[in-house]
Amino acid sequence: MKRIDNKELDLRVEVIAEVAGYLWERGWAERNGGNISINVTELCAAEAAALPALDGPYVLPKALPHIAGGCFLVTGTGRRMRYVASRPLENIALIRVAADGASYEIVADEAVRPTSELPAHLSIHDYLAGVGRPERAVVHTHPIELIAMTHNPAFLDKDVLTRLLWSMIPETRAFCPKGLGIVPYTLPGSQLLADRTIDLLDEYDVVMWTKHGALAVGTDLIEAFDQIDVLSKSARIYESARSMGFVPTGMSDAEMQELKEAFGL
Numbered sequence: 047m048k049r050i051d052n053k054e055l056d057l058r059v060e061v062i063a064e065v066a067g068y069l070w071e072r073g074w075a076e077r078n079g080g081n082i083s084i085n086v087t088e089l090c091a092a093e094a095a096a097l098p099a100l101d102g103p104y105v106l107p108k109a110l111p112h113i114a115g116g117c118f119l120v121t122g123t124g125r126r127m128r129y130v131a132s133r134p135l136e137n138i139a140l141i142r143v144a145a146d147g148a149s150y151e152i153v154a155d156e157a158v159r160p161t162s163e164l165p166a167h168l169s170i171h172d173y174l175a176g177v178g179r180p181e182r183a184v185v186h187t188h189p190i191e192l193i194a195m196t197h198n199p200a201f202l203d204k205d206v207l208t209r210l211l212w213s214m215i216p217e218t219r220a221f222c223p224k225g226l227g228i229v230p231y232t233l234p235g236s237q238l239l240a241d242r243t244i245d246l247l248d249e250y251d252v253v254m255w256t257k258h259g260a261l262a263v264g265t266d267l268i269e270a271f272d273q274i275d276v277l278s279k280s281a282r283i284y285e286s287a288r289s290m291g292f293v294p295t296g297m298s299d300a301e302m303q304e305l306k307e308a309f310g311l
């Protein structure tokens with residue numbers, strides 16, 4: 047970031063640009079769809095604390111005590127992933143949460159306003175920090191085939207979609223062993239959407255927002271992206287089989303059990 051001379055922070059910006067490019071290339075990031083955040087408190091809290099605010103403070107929907115004083119790289123509201131990829135510094139904000147956890151200020155670089163899904167992102171970071179989990183990255187995107195599948199009520203019952211996606215190709219279960227949790231359709235940008243997502247974060251690798259998109263957390267952003275990518279691959283295999291005119295058989299229960307035992311899943 048231009049206002050902070052910190053190589054580790056620069057590397058996080060680079061990886062946001064890299065993943066933003068993947069989201070655009072896959073067709074998951076129409077217009078300004080999707081958003082990314084990384085908790086960089088351990089990298090630059092002292093440097094960020096010394097900077098005067100460019101904008102804010104903005105009050106958060108609810109106080110977030112576990113990330114009080116923390117700082118985060120977040121993609122900007124209305125910003126397109128294809129431009130986050132090509133010109134990251136113009137499309138990513140560095141924000142600093144107040145010492146009481148009740149508001150935030152923008153401290154770098156340009157006065158980019160954070161994503162409209164900031165309540166969900168920061169609430170998730172607050173939850174992860176509060177329970178001592180190691181994940182620092184959150185990505186939300188619009189994977190076409192996975193979203194399409196949430197338009198079928200038959201797939202929305204608990205773990206139906208997880209079992210179907212696992213059965214398309216063995217690696218999906220190996221790389222996404224907890225599967226996909228489903229949040230019923232909820233207003234985008236709302237605190238309720240954040241709360242419903244957090245309720246599923248312990249049980250599942252990826253959370254699907256019905257008729258909207260996917261959200262994943264990871265120790266780094268690549269890990270979070272990969273979880274959605276693996277599930278999306280399975281969804282595309284399912285779609286491909288259906289478009290060839292047949293319902294895919296999927297791996298049998300015995301084959302799934304063999305895989306589970308072989309890899310200790």
Ligand SMILES: [Zn+2]
Pocket residue numbers: 079080186187188234258259
């Ligand atoms: Zn979205």
